[in-house]
Amino acid sequence: MNKFSNRKKNSLPKLLWQPSQETIEKSSIVSFINYINKSFPNTSLINSNDLYEWSIDKPELFWSSIWQFTGVKPRYFGKSILEKKSKMIESQWFKDAKLNFAENLLKDKNKSHAIIFLGENNVKWKLTRTDLYKAVSRTKQALEKAGLKKGDRIVAYMPNCPDTIILMLAATSVGAIWSSCSPDFGEKAILERFGQLTPKILVAVEGYQYNGKKYNLLEKISIITKQIPSLRKVIISCLTNDNPEISSIPNSILLRDFIKKFQAHDIKFHRFPFDHPLYIVFSSGTTGKPKCIVHGAGGTLLQHLKEHQLHTNLKSGDRLLYFTTCGWMMWNWMVSALASGATLMLYDGSPFHPTATRLLDYVDNERITVFGTSAKYLDSLKKAKLKPKNTHQLLSLKTILSTGSPLSPETFEYVYSDIKKDIQLASIAGGTDIISCFVAGDPTLPVYSGEIQRRAFGMAVEVTGEAGTPVVEQKGELTCVQPFPSMPIYFWNDRENKKYQSSYFKKYRNKWCHGDYMLLTDRGTAIIFGRSDTVLNPGGVRIGTAEIYREVEALEEIDEAIAVGQKARNDTRIILFVKMRKNIPLTLDIINKVKIRLKNHASPRHVPEIILMTPEIPRTKSGKIVEKVVANIINGDDVGNTDSLENPESLKHFKNRPELKKYS
Structure with missing residues (x-):
């Protein structure tokens, strides 16, 4: 164990929440355990820890049981469950199975709500499951008439609204591959992503509103369209202007005109192989062109069903709000909740406009049961000293999900002291690379301050120490040592899997190395300390940046911080x-x-040599701060691609700082 860590072995952090016996007994985890015990007579699992061990010992039985328990269509998946198990990158799941992703999200046709949308400008839109099915049917016919077919790429420059989901379901129902970015991306960042895919169709919104301001995208769409020669059709969705002038955009048509000739009828779902490509998602692109990560339909569906139903306890009738954009994998994760019978509660706009409680108002007004957001959002509420428990009822809310960055113990405690006492706060972590989670929530387990509740079922997660062996109660690399269904099927334009191999299997042979710096406790909980490639190393002591942020950002004078290492004199x-x-x-x-807080709450090694002020901190489009870019600036290294940043202009605040020039 790092001798400078402030965490004492076997010490228990503050207990914040304990599920009631009724909550445990009614959970889908317990239902699944009973299903396993009944299905396999020699199995006698008692609790979720037993289930986790069984899922790792018997992955084929676990994943095939997830298929049956969650009701994937079709029920039959064939004889082969996992092949080439001994080599992760070559593993193949459910080789004989065929399914249609959209069919599984549209399997319930009834009058319950599938989607409820709220825009920042108070535009509201509600779709029942029957409405959604009919809209997908009409859009599917129009896309097929436009020439979209299996394997074609359709790209979306869209907000988090119902049109986006309808178009995605229609496209994937015919076997096309979907890829999306949010409308706040600039044209260069869009071209670096979509330009690699030779897409056939672009769908884009004419404009959007954020923080009280309207943005017209038509000029950007025109520029983008003219630089992607493979495009045959550009479909324009209307959100802020019902009658936009689109004549300058080649091959363009308004969405309402695109589908108006088609009547809804029963959809004939063609079923494709389990590994048929579904989504292309992108790496951050801060070190060059974004990597294009291709995820299969079957692996995405199974993982999301498992995470929604077991880890989140999401059930038919639940209402899920995840504050996300279409440029973040949490959008893909959220949409899959349709397959579990949940209502998707969409919001597009600033979460702080016109007031900081906009999303919590939405929770109360629409009786939302599961609210997902970023750690930064919860920290912002804490910094603003808001006490929603005094201003909101939040009676329907049973779970808060947090991801995007490590959630500090102080913010964990803020949720329970000032938002709601009786609630499951599930900090979850995974990534675009797996379109799912390595560590997640568990509604049958307690919540401890600063800790993620458990390793995700079916994910053989270990922490690998400096000696290359598994460690517990020590910090190290988050690794996964067995195949799982939502591994990328390949990277786009990576014929020999060289980028794929280099991204995850370069450091350890046949062991997925995710790039997170983590600790597993002896109780099975997890703590993430930041990205391992930004770990600080003063005097040879490895320090995760989150260890510094959780102390510094607890001070009421400081909004947020970014810590980097400056190299010289054979040290940092x-x-x-x-x-x-x-x-x-x-x-x-x-x-x-x-400095005093870091010395007393962390260690003397955590104390920065220099502390400087900046008016802005650079971050990606998904809200993650980019320590590596700032480190490259102050060390005189190549900064790489800044077009993928939300605020590239902020980098000027870190260049040529006179306080840093004397260190050599």
Whole structure:
């Protein structure tokens, strides 16, 4: 164990929530355990920890049972469950199975709500499951008439609204491959992504609203269209303007005109192989052109069904709000909840406009049961000193999900003290690479401050230490040592799997290395300390950046921070940049306060040598701060591709800082 860690072995952090016996007994985990015990007479699982061990010992039985328990269509998956098990990158799941992803999300046709949409401008839109089915039917026919077929790429420059989901389901129902980015991406970032895919169809929104301001995208769409010669059709969805002028966009048509000739009828779903490509998602692209990661329909569906029904306890009739954009994999994750009978509660716009409680107002007004968001959002509520427990009822809310970055113990405790006491707070972590989670929630287990509840079922997660062997109660690399269904089927334009191999299997032979710096406790919970490629190493001591952020950002004067290492003299020193709360200067007293807190709450090694103020911190489109880019700037290294950043102009605040020039 790192001798400078502030965590004592076997010490229990603060217990924040304990599920009632009734909650446990009514959970889908217990139902699944009973199903397993009944299906396999020699099996006698008692609790979720037993289930996890069984899922790792018998992965073929586990994943085939998930298929049956969650009601995947068709019921029959063939004889082969897992082939080439001994080599992860070559493993193949359910070789004999055929399915249609869209069919599984549209299997219930009834009058219950499938989608409820709220825009920042208060535009509301509700679709029943019957409405959704009919809309997909009409759109599918129109896409087929336009020449879209199996294997074609359809790309979307769209907000988080019903049209996007309808178009995705229609496209994937015919076996086309879907890829999406949110409308806040600039044209260069879009071209770097979509331009690699030679898409046949582009769907785009004419404009959107964010933080009270409307943005017209027609000029960007025109530029993008003219630089992707493979496009045969550009379909324009209307969100802020019902009658946009689109004559400057080649081969363009309004969505309503595109589908108006077609009547809804029963959809004939053609079923494709389990590994048929479904989505292409993108790496952040901060080190070059974004990698295009291809995910299969079957693996995506199975993983999401497992995570929704077991880890999130999502059931038919639940209402799921995940605050996300179409440029983040959580959009893909969220949409799959239709297959579990949940209602998708969509929101598009700023979560803080016109007030900081906009999303919690939505939870109350629409009786939302599961609310997913980012750690940064919850921290922002805490920093604003909001106490929703005093202003909102939140009676329907049973679960809060948090991801995107590590959730600090202080923010864990804020949720229970100031939002709602009786609630499951599930910090979850995985990534675009697997379109799912390695570590997740568990409604049958307690919640401890600062800890993720468990390793996800069916995911053979280990922490690999510096000696290359598994460790417990020590920090190391998050690794996975067995195949799982939602591994990428391949990278686009990577014929020999060289990029794929290099991305996950370069460090350890036949062991997926995810790039997160993590600790597994002896109780099976997990703590993530940040990305392993941004781990600080002063004096040879490895420190995860999240260890610094959780202490620094607990101070009310500081909004957020970014810590990087400056290399010289055969060592590294920690440089901390802080963004202050509004109108608060960075004084010597505050600098000393930061240093004392880090020394007392973490260790002397965590104390930065220099603390500087910055008005802005660079982040990706999905909201993750980019330590590596800032480190490259202050070390004089190549910064790489900045077009993928939400705010590339912020980098100027880290260049040519005189305080950093004397270190050599």
